[in-house]
Amino acid sequence: MAERRLRVLVGKPGLDGHDRGAKIIARAFRDAGFEVIYTGLHQTPEQIVAASIQEDVDLIALSILSGAHNTLLPAVYSTLKEKGAEDIMLMAGGVIPEDDIPGLKAAGVAEIFTPGTSTEVIVDWVRSNVHPRA
Amino acid sequence: MTLAERVLDGDIRAAARLMRDIDDRMKSAVNELKALYPHTGNAYILGLTGPPGAGKSTLVDQIVAAYRKKDLLVGVVAIDPTSPFTGGAILGDRIRMNRHAEDSGVFIRSLATRGALGGMSRSTMDVVNVMDAMGMDVIVVETVGVGQDEVDIVSTAHTTAVVMVPGLGDDIQAIKAGILEIGDVFVVNKADRDGADRTARELTTMLEMQHPEPGAWLPHVVKTEGARGVGIEALVEEFEAHREYLKNSGHLQRLIEERNAKLFADTLRDELFDTVFGAIRESGRYQQILDGLRERSTDPYSAVEQVLAAHAFS
Ligand SMILES: Nc1nc2c(ncn2[C@@H]2O[C@H](COP(=O)(O)OP(=O)(O)OP(=O)(O)O)[C@@H](O)[C@H]2O)c(=O)[nH]1
Ligand SMILES: [Mg+2]
Numbered sequence: 001m002a003e004r005r006l007r008v009l010v011g012k013p014g015l016d017g018h019d020r021g022a023k024i025i026a027r028a029f030r031d032a033g034f035e036v037i038y039t040g041l042h043q044t045p046e047q048i049v050a051a052s053i054q055e056d057v058d059l060i061a062l063s064i065l066s067g068a069h070n071t072l073l074p075a076v077y078s079t080l081k082e083k084g085a086e087d088i089m090l091m092a093g094g095v096i097p098e099d100d101i102p103g104l105k106a107a108g109v110a111e112i113f114t115p116g117t118s119t120e121v122i123v124d125w126v127r128s129n130v131h132p133r134a
Numbered sequence: 135m136t137l138a139e140r141v142l143d144g145d146i147r148a149a150a151r152l153m154r155d156i157d158d159r160m161k162s163a164v165n166e167l168k169a170l171y172p173h174t175g176n177a178y179i180l181g182l183t184g185p186p187g188a189g190k191s192t193l194v195d196q197i198v199a200a201y202r203k204k205d206l207l208v209g210v211v212a213i214d215p216t217s218p219f220t221g222g223a224i225l226g227d228r229i230r231m232n233r234h235a236e237d238s239g240v241f242i243r244s245l246a247t248r249g250a251l252g253g254m255s256r257s258t259m260d261v262v263n264v265m266d267a268m269g270m271d272v273i274v275v276e277t278v279g280v281g282q283d284e285v286d287i288v289s290t291a292h293t294t295a296v297v298m299v300p301g302l303g304d305d306i307q308a309i310k311a312g313i314l315e316i317g318d319v320f321v322v323n324k325a326d327r328d329g330a331d332r333t334a335r336e337l338t339t340m341l342e343m344q345h346p347e348p349g350a351w352l353p354h355v356v357k358t359e360g361a362r363g364v365g366i367e368a369l370v371e372e373f374e375a376h377r378e379y380l381k382n383s384g385h386l387q388r389l390i391e392e393r394n395a396k397l398f399a400d401t402l403r404d405e406l407f408d409t410v411f412g413a414i415r416e417s418g419r420y421q422q423i424l425d426g427l428r429e430r431s432t433d434p435y436s437a438v439e440q441v442l443a444a445h446a447f448s
Contacts, residue, residue: 004158005221005248030222035246040229047235051228054241056150085147 004132007057011039011048013076014066021093022063028119029061032127045075053085059130064094069104077108089130093117138169141267146241149268153243156264157257167260170267175390177209177266177273178377181291183253183316186279188297189323191230192360193369194274198234200370201272208234209265209273210242213254223247227276241265252286253277259290259397288316289396292389293376295319295369298337300329314340317353318376321369325357351379414441 010026012019019041029036037055039048052060064072073092080086086108093113096104101112110129113122137155140148155163180197182190191212198208212227225244234240243265245255254277265273277287288294296317320341322334334355341353356372358365380386414420419441426432 005246007154026224030217030224031220033220033222035216035222036224037228037244038224038226039232040226043232044236047232050235051232051242053147054150055228055244056147056154083147 006034006059006126006130006132007037007055008034008059008061008126008130009037009039009048009052009055009057010061010063011043011051012041012063013043013045013048013072014064014068015042016066017041018065019063021065024119025061025063025093025122028123029126032123034126045072045079048076049079049083049085052080052088053083057088058132059089059091059126062090062092062094064092064096067095069094069096070100073104073109074107081108087133091126093122136166136169138166138267141166141170141264142173144268149241149264150243152264153257153261156260157245157248157255159257163260167263170263174263174266177262177270178293179262179273179275179291180373181275181277181287181294182297183277183287183294184279184297184321184323185299188279188299189358189360190276190279190297191227193297193321193323193358193366194227194276195231195234196358196360196363196366197274197370197373198231198240199363200366202234202237202239205239206271207239207269208241209262209268209270210240210276211245211258211261211265211273212242212276213245213247213258213278215278216246216248218249221248241268241270247278254286254290258286262290289393292380292386293318293373295321295373297321297323298333299324300327300333314344318351319369319372320353320355322355322357323360325359325365326362330357349383351376351383351385410441 008029010022010029012022026036026038037051037057039051048060060076062076069092077086077090080088089110090108091111092109096112096114104112111125137148137152141152152163152166182194184190194210194212198210201208210231214223214225214227216223223246225246228242228244231242234242243261245257245261247255250256258275262273262275275287275291294316296313298321300322320337322330322337334357337355346352354372356365356369358369380389423432423437426437427434
């Protein structure tokens with residue numbers, strides 16, 4: 001009877017105003033049976049982390065097109081750490097150059113998907129890597 | 135420390151986790167709720183219901199801001215539907231409330247209906263109780279926007295606000311009688327649109343035609359523009375007026391009694407069924423009953439009587 005449902009926060013930090021990618025991912029996650037907390041555009045790292053904690057999500061999935069990934073993503077991770085919430089996984093998708101990926105992974109981002117990745121691949125990654133915390 | 139102790143200690147993560155355990159129907163959550171129960175009953179619970187897109191979340195955001203100005207702690211429970219096909223959900227009410235994300239005096243939780251009807255999730259009342267135990271002064275519950283008479287919110291909230299938009303006055307029949315009965319306050323939101331005055335007037339007339347008993351609460355209609363924050367003060371004043379009325383008229387006490395009785399009955403129903411059904415399935419009795427029903431050697435009524443006769447209740 002008791003069954004954990006995966007909860008994911010989908011949001012978009014930064015200044016650019018395109019939420020198409022975030023919406024596509026939110027729908028793909030819903031269709032995969034996850035509960036998606038969709039927070040929309042222009043989120044600060046602090047807002048994202050506060051919402052993630054209140055919503056008790058297992059994963060934060062951020063869409064970034066603005067080019068500010070090298071500051072925004074590490075900022076989200078360090079804010080999670082500050083709040084003792086680094087057990088919440090962090091994933092990002094968007095226009096992120098290959099060269100930046102190792103650095104971002106070292107800074108706490110579990111996985112990064114670049115444009116053109118199918119939603120199936122992303123959902124599969126979530127299914128095999130993110131487990132609702134006991 | 136147990137989750138309940140941590141919640142009472144002000145630990146936000148523990149509160150969020152307990153809400154998850156409640157929603158996921160973990161057995162352990164029951165013990166935590168037991169420990170929290172003595173610390174509940176202090177919050178003022180406000181329900182917002184109304185059709186999809188009427189502006190409920192936008193108004194919740196404004197109401198939160200208004201109560202924060204009064205230095206009160208505010209909890210929000212925002213419910214959106216679960217997809218019946220996949221079991222997944224997109225919970226989007228928070229989008230309108232982002233400005234409160236970092237305010238430590240505000241705690242917002244999104245819940246999916248997970249198959250429950252009536253505009254709320256099964257877990258809503260228990261999640262409200264956790265917020266109550268956290269010390270929230272006001273807890274705002276936003277139901278799913280299904281439109282008509284979501285009666286469930288009425289048995290959870292102290293004050294129920296029904297949010298509508300201009301235009302429905304064109305067809306008075308479109309307003310089901312049920313909706314007039316559940317509201318303590320009626321809101322005509324999007325008052326910047328044509329027809330707001332007319333809708334408000336027609337609603338008022340319909341409410342007056344309900345012939346309330348002398349001394350009973352007569353719901354008022356408040357016009358708002360959630361998006362620009364117009365009319366919010368008057369709306370919150372109306373909530374406070376209703377709250378005062380509940381206190382002074384003795385209605386509050388009656389509401390609490392009814393709610394306690396309902397919570398007990400609901401819990402008893404669930405537990406009794408789970409316990410008895412689990413036991414007869416385990417013992418093989420259930421299979422025997424099914425066999426008997428198939429052969430018509432017993433009937434469902436006698437079978438239930440016999441199962442119940444094995445226990446004494448008093
Ligand atoms: N014109 C106008 N639009 C408004 C007003 N208040 C809210 N809106 C808009 O109405 C739309 C829906 O608002 P929400 O607050 O999400 O409505 P809701 O009732 O919570 O919607 P659901 O939760 O999906 O049922 C948004 O685009 C708001 O910006 C208002 O006073 N005037
Ligand atoms: Mg809403």
